[in-house]
Amino acid sequence: MSRAGRSDNWGFPRWRGYEGARDTATIRLCDRHGCTDPGSCPAPKSPNSPERWMFCQRHAAEYNAGWDYFAGLDAEEAAQREADESRDNSGYRESAHYGWAGSGDGSRSRDEMRALDLLELEADADFEAIKKSYRAKAKLVHPDVRPGDDEAARAFQALQLAYEVLRAAEERREWKG
Incomplete structure (x- = not known):
């Protein structure tokens, strides 16, 4: 007769899977109405807002297809933001000089x-x-x-x-x- 409180987990190596706990795992579902897939992709609810929707990959792609990064900005603000991002990401363009970046999939010399x-x-x-x-x-x-x-x-x-x-x-x- 075995005791009810006895565990078969004796340390490493684990004899059970890592998800073998008795308590339920909390999985957030996709925020799209009617979707039962896990929601693992955050998407902003509105520009410059910390609040996020959590979508599955399919609904995140659908949501982002119509997303306008410069929505709500006038032309001057949009140009300023684009210049700031280009300046911050110019290292990628510069790396092409050193042969780190270039066209092709790597199969050609x-x-x-x-x-x-x-x-x-x-x-x-x-x-x-x-x-x-x-x-x-x-x-x-x-x-x-x-x-x-x-x-x-x-x-x-x-x-x-x-x-x-x-x-x-x-x-x-x-x-x-």
């Missing part, structure tokens, strides 16, 4: 990104778009089209190098995949 910039393409361009852009730009600066033009010859060599970098990267991806 820095050389590939430079080559794409030279071809004036987005970071997610496929190889068909790369070939098309290379051919169009190469036709403009090809030495046969512009004989004796040193600047066009340098531009053509840069385009060739960019294409070779991207072609080699594409071949590596196909070989791995």
Whole structure:
């Protein structure tokens, strides 16, 4: 016969789950009428007010879709607030100088990104778009089209190098995949 007050929790490791307490856990529900999902996303009730609604993710997204950050401000106040926030967040823009921020999802090397910039393409361009852009730009600066033009010859060599970098990267991806 076991005693009613005895616990099976003897310290670490725990033999029960962390939510295995006998008392009920308090979960705040979404403030949208009729929603039974947990309300874990705070949303302001009005501009510059500390009071918050607590919505589920779906209703928070719906609420924020129509939210105007500059509502209730005249043009001068809105411009001042935008300038203050731009000043406070300018470090993100500055970090691009050091190569910490940039376009792409991280799957391309820095050389590939430079080559794409030279071809004036987005970071997610496929190889068909790369070939098309290379051919169009190469036709403009090809030495046969512009004989004796040193600047066009340098531009053509840069385009060739960019294409070779991207072609080699594409071949590596196909070989791995």
